[in-house]
Amino acid sequence: xxxxxxxxxxxxVGVLFSSSTITSLTVILIIVFLFKEGIGLFNHAVVDxxxxxxxxxxxxxxxxxxxxxAKIFNQDYATWQELGGTKxxxxxLTTSTLMSIYTEEQLGxxxxxxxxxxxxxxxxxxxxxxxxxxxxxxxxxxxREIAVDKxxxxxxxxxxxxxxxxxxxxxxxIWAIIMGTLMVTLGAILFAIPLGMATAIYLxxxxxxxxxxxxxxxxxLLAGIPSVVYGFFGLIVVVPLIQKGFNLDVGETIxxxxxxxxxxxxxTIITVAEDALRTTPRALKEASLALGASEWQxxxxxxxxxxxxxxxxxxxxxxxxxxxxxxxxxxxxxNSSNIPTSFLQPARTIPATIAAELGEAPYGGLHFKALFAxxxxxxxxxxxxxxxxxxxxxxxxxxxx
Amino acid sequence: MNKNINQKIAxxxxxxxxxxxxxxxxxxxxxxxxxxxxxxxxxxxxxxPEDGMTKGGIMPAIxxxxxxVLGSMIFAFPIGVLSGIYINEYxxxxxxxxxxxxxxxNLAGVPSIVFGLFGMALFxxxxxxxxxxLAGSLTLGLLALPVVIRLTExxxxxVDDNLRLASYAMGTTKLQTIRRVVLPVAFPNIxxxxxxxxxxxxxxxxxxxxxxxxxxxxxxxxxxxxxxxxLPYHLYVLATSGTQIEASKPMAYGTAFVLVAIVLFINVLAxxxxxxxxxxxxMN
Amino acid sequence: MKKITTFIISLVIAxxxxxxxxxxxxxxxxxxxxxxxxxxxxxxxxGASLMVTGGGSGVGISALLNGTTDIAQSSxxxxxxxxxxxxEAGKAFKEVIIAHDAISVIVxxxxxxxxxxxxxxxGIYTGKFKNWKEVGGxxxxxxxxxxxxxxxxxxxxxxHVLNNKNYVSSALLMPATGAIVQSVSQxxxxxxxxxxxxxxPNVKALKVSYDxxxxxxxxxxxxxxxxxxxxxxxxxxxxxxxxxxxxxxxVDYVLSPIGQKTVLATGYVPLK
Numbered sequence: 001x002x003x004x005x006x007x008x009x010x011x012x013v014g015v016l017f018s019s020s021t022i023t024s025l026t027v028i029l030i031i032v033f034l035f036k037e038g039i040g041l042f043n044h045a046v047v048d049x050x051x052x053x054x055x056x057x058x059x060x061x062x063x064x065x066x067x068x069x070a071k072i073f074n075q076d077y078a079t080w081q082e083l084g085g086t087k088x089x090x091x092x093l094t095t096s097t098l099m100s101i102y103t104e105e106q107l108g109x110x111x112x113x114x115x116x117x118x119x120x121x122x123x124x125x126x127x128x129x130x131x132x133x134x135x136x137x138x139x140x141x142x143x144r145e146i147a148v149d150k151x152x153x154x155x156x157x158x159x160x161x162x163x164x165x166x167x168x169x170x171x172x173x174i175w176a177i178i179m180g181t182l183m184v185t186l187g188a189i190l191f192a193i194p195l196g197m198a199t200a201i202y203l204x205x206x207x208x209x210x211x212x213x214x215x216x217x218x219x220x221l222l223a224g225i226p227s228v229v230y231g232f233f234g235l236i237v238v239v240p241l242i243q244k245g246f247n248l249d250v251g252e253t254i255x256x257x258x259x260x261x262x263x264x265x266x267x268t269i270i271t272v273a274e275d276a277l278r279t280t281p282r283a284l285k286e287a288s289l290a291l292g293a294s295e296w297q298x299x300x301x302x303x304x305x306x307x308x309x310x311x312x313x314x315x316x317x318x319x320x321x322x323x324x325x326x327x328x329x330x331x332x333x334x335n336s337s338n339i340p341t342s343f344l345q346p347a348r349t350i351p352a353t354i355a356a357e358l359g360e361a362p363y364g365g366l367h368f369k370a371l372f373a374x375x376x377x378x379x380x381x382x383x384x385x386x387x388x389x390x391x392x393x394x395x396x397x398x399x400x401x
Numbered sequence: 402m403n404k405n406i407n408q409k410i411a412x413x414x415x416x417x418x419x420x421x422x423x424x425x426x427x428x429x430x431x432x433x434x435x436x437x438x439x440x441x442x443x444x445x446x447x448x449x450p451e452d453g454m455t456k457g458g459i460m461p462a463i464x465x466x467x468x469x470v471l472g473s474m475i476f477a478f479p480i481g482v483l484s485g486i487y488i489n490e491y492x493x494x495x496x497x498x499x500x501x502x503x504x505x506x507n508l509a510g511v512p513s514i515v516f517g518l519f520g521m522a523l524f525x526x527x528x529x530x531x532x533x534x535l536a537g538s539l540t541l542g543l544l545a546l547p548v549v550i551r552l553t554e555x556x557x558x559x560v561d562d563n564l565r566l567a568s569y570a571m572g573t574t575k576l577q578t579i580r581r582v583v584l585p586v587a588f589p590n591i592x593x594x595x596x597x598x599x600x601x602x603x604x605x606x607x608x609x610x611x612x613x614x615x616x617x618x619x620x621x622x623x624x625x626x627x628x629x630x631x632l633p634y635h636l637y638v639l640a641t642s643g644t645q646i647e648a649s650k651p652m653a654y655g656t657a658f659v660l661v662a663i664v665l666f667i668n669v670l671a672x673x674x675x676x677x678x679x680x681x682x683x684m685n
Numbered sequence: 686m687k688k689i690t691t692f693i694i695s696l697v698i699a700x701x702x703x704x705x706x707x708x709x710x711x712x713x714x715x716x717x718x719x720x721x722x723x724x725x726x727x728x729x730x731x732g733a734s735l736m737v738t739g740g741g742s743g744v745g746i747s748a749l750l751n752g753t754t755d756i757a758q759s760s761x762x763x764x765x766x767x768x769x770x771x772x773e774a775g776k777a778f779k780e781v782i783i784a785h786d787a788i789s790v791i792v793x794x795x796x797x798x799x800x801x802x803x804x805x806x807x808g809i810y811t812g813k814f815k816n817w818k819e820v821g822g823x824x825x826x827x828x829x830x831x832x833x834x835x836x837x838x839x840x841x842x843x844x845h846v847l848n849n850k851n852y853v854s855s856a857l858l859m860p861a862t863g864a865i866v867q868s869v870s871q872x873x874x875x876x877x878x879x880x881x882x883x884x885x886p887n888v889k890a891l892k893v894s895y896d897x898x899x900x901x902x903x904x905x906x907x908x909x910x911x912x913x914x915x916x917x918x919x920x921x922x923x924x925x926x927x928x929x930x931x932x933x934x935x936v937d938y939v940l941s942p943i944g945q946k947t948v949l950a951t952g953y954v955p956l957k
Contacts, residue, residue: 450724451724452724532738615736615737615738616720616739617716617724618736618738619724619727628738640864641861641864642864645885646863646866646867647887
């Protein structure tokens with residue numbers, strides 16, 4: 001009987017233990033999946049194995065970097081001369097231009113004549129540059145294939161162009177998006193700190209019990225409103241208000257995002273900061289008051305310094321809340337991938353980019369992987385935030401011990 | 402004298418800013434309620450969307466959200482509560498406990514869009530559930546897990562240690578103590594936690610974007626492998642898509658109203674329940 | 686009480702009608718049209734069940750390729766590569782044009798500009814022109830609105846108006862067409878592009894010239910039908926030949942006079 005009970009307890013403890021590992025397991029799995037896909041961006045060829053970029057074999061130009069190729073396909077060069085080549089004008093040949101040059105009959109019902117037509121075109125135009133499926137290249141192709149460099153981590157982080165669907169050379173520079181994310185978050189926290197701290201102080205030190213019992217649940221309700229509702233409110237109310245108020249060209253700005261995110265971060269900041277303020281020992285406060293300090297002085301010189309680490313935790317957690325917010329930001333910041341220089345400009349954030357683009361990025365493709373790489377960056381931000389909070393907590397614990 | 406004036410000014414500013422926070426909530430709620438309440442009626446709640454989603458109702462979205470909430474709770478509640486019990490009752494203050502807490506905090510800090518991405522990679526693609534209620538529920542469940550764990554832990558922590566000691570003194574085992582003494586006392590707070598996490602889950606959009614939500618599906622789900630419409634995503638669609646953006650606005654206000662009403666109802670329910678059960682415990 | 690009963694009964698019935706399930710996936714441009722057609726079709730055909738999802742033309746076509754959708758709706762013709770892929774997989778497919786769509790260029794109603802050439806549009810969208818006075822308007826900064834990078838309309842506009850050049854990076858990318866209408870209607874210097882179906886009185890559609898300013902044509906269903914308006918494109922349904930029997934009743938419905946009436950009513954250009 002007793003043995004049976006022991007085994008039973010052991011099984012239960014086993015079940016409890018395995019449940020408690022699920023969170024850790026999830027965190028690890030998230031890391032594995034994000035990194036696995038994200039890293040693919042850097043190992044993956046820009047032009048996939050089935051496609052090819054090629055120029056005529058008569059074309060002397062060498063060292064065509066990905067950036068130069070992107071510019072060529074963007075028609076930034078009229079002739080090859082600017083790239084150190086001949087005076088031949090740059091002629092772009094893709095499957096779609098092919099279809100506009102030759103009729104469907106000429107190309108054959110199943111495209112069987114495409115290779116010979118490609119060859120014909122390249123021979124006739126020494127300035128041709130082509131991008132198409134390898135299967136369209138003839139066996140005796142009169143051109144030279146160009147190897148495109150892979151995307152480097154440095155280019156990914158510091159690149160300023162985000163044209164993920166540009167063909168054939170997509171550009172994945174996320175600097176503008178990182179800056180956008182940071183600016184929106186910074187604005188949100190600047191908006192939320194005064195409101196949040198004032199409310200926390202008011203609730204913990206000034207308000208009567210009755211008022212506190214009314215205000216506190218209201219603050220908690222703010223946390224309950226879904227982010228898409230905040231976004232909807234922002235789109236209909238805040239954006240036009242900002243546009244008129246500041247007399248701007250566009251209302252979808254970092255400021256709009258910051259205000260909405262600031263509101264969304266308020267409950268976190270208020271709750272955590274209030275808890276911290278409340279932990280100040282009563283004896284400490286009373287000692288200060290007994291020395292003749294006013295309540296305000298006590299608050300400033302005793303309570304707030306005592307709760308310092310808790311208050312910083314509150315602010316950092318508020319930042320964490322703001323940085324990862326998706327739907328609300330997607331709806332109000334305009335999502336332009338320009339590097340923002342003021343709070344009154346539109347900006348694109350990491351979460352909004354993922355939400356807007358993932359649904360239409362072909363599964364497993366470069367764009368898909370780039371979005372996972374963005375998620376890795378976002379994830380790293382939040383891990384840093386969490387670790388900072390841990391460090392502050394540990395420090396505070398040591399100090400008080 | 403100067404001291405008092407300073408104090409008065411400072412305290413008034415604090416008071417003013419606090420009331421501003423309260424005012425913000427009322428502005429947002431007022432906006433949604435004033436514009437939305439006129440749209441909501443029995444038909445709106447029980448009819449299918451019609452006429453390019455400018456008329457009719459939002460029933461499939463309500464049902465879809467209900468399915469997702471239920472599914473995520475079936476997953477997150479047992480695991481969350483069990484894991485809370487393990488961390489608080491079984492683990493001594495050691496490295497493992499610290500580690501598990503840190504992981505829980507880390508998971509809580511993961512942005513919801515990352516959950517969406519992860520859910521898509523693991524459930525939809527790797528495990529081949531496809532876009533489905535199953536995939537969406539599991540994703541939302543993972544998101545709710547840290548909330549449930551934390552609130553369970555807090556609930557257990559608030560149980561007086563003397564109760565545990567008294568129980569041990571009577572010769573019961575640890576498990577019996579937890580089952581017969583600790584859990585009944587902590588139950589009200591655990592329940593509140595559960596309700597609050599339901600509120601959190603029902604309003605999330607980003608995690609379901611790539612795991613389950615569909616633009617238009619005017620029928621009710623028949624299996625856990627079906628896709629569904631969901632309230633938050635439906636609001637997003639109504640607010641930004643649709644050919645007649647003006648004509649679908651009333652529907653958007655109505656949807657926002659229903660969504661907010663559900664979430665607020667859940668929150669109020671949780672706090673009422675907490676008060677009620679706490680009183681009961683005190684009386685005992 | 687009666688209402689509740691009918692509600693419950695309808696739930697029960699709905700859960701039992703499991704007859705014909707069709708999945709349609711793809712272009713967001715075609716989405717509102719398919720949604721409306723599906724809605725009407727389901728009303729007219731008891732037991733039919735259609736599921737409509739967006740995701741973009743490319744997503745729909747790859748779903749067709751890996752068998753997760755029955756119909757791929759697309760706002761562009763299959764790319765040659767996609768065609769080859771389907772052929773390689775041994776999947777014969779059919780293409781049906783269900784309607785046409787005219788892309789209208791819109792500005793704020795207070796803007797005094799009412800017509801632009803393609804070259805001017807290209808200049809505006811690639812960032813060469815930054816102020817309306819450069820194209821003959823008031824001294825107001827141009828605010829460029831576009832769809833998200835992965836949308837089919839984004840690609841179409843890039844190909845046919847921007848001459849394949851990249852959009853200016855300061856362009857505001859909107860996650861959905863409705864959002865463009867909303868923003869252009871409240872932003873003075875705004876310019877955007879939308880499907881004809883999305884046109885509302887809150888925004889002004891520009892006349893467009895594709896012959897360097899000789900003739901300007903305003904977007905309309907009439908002008909799109911007789912090919913006078915230059916920025917038009919067909920909208921397609923693609924499905925596998927082997928699934929034709931299951932798909933046909935619905936596709937035929939869309940092509941029927943009733944279905945084409947819906948096309949017109951939703952703001953797209955009917956075939957005849």
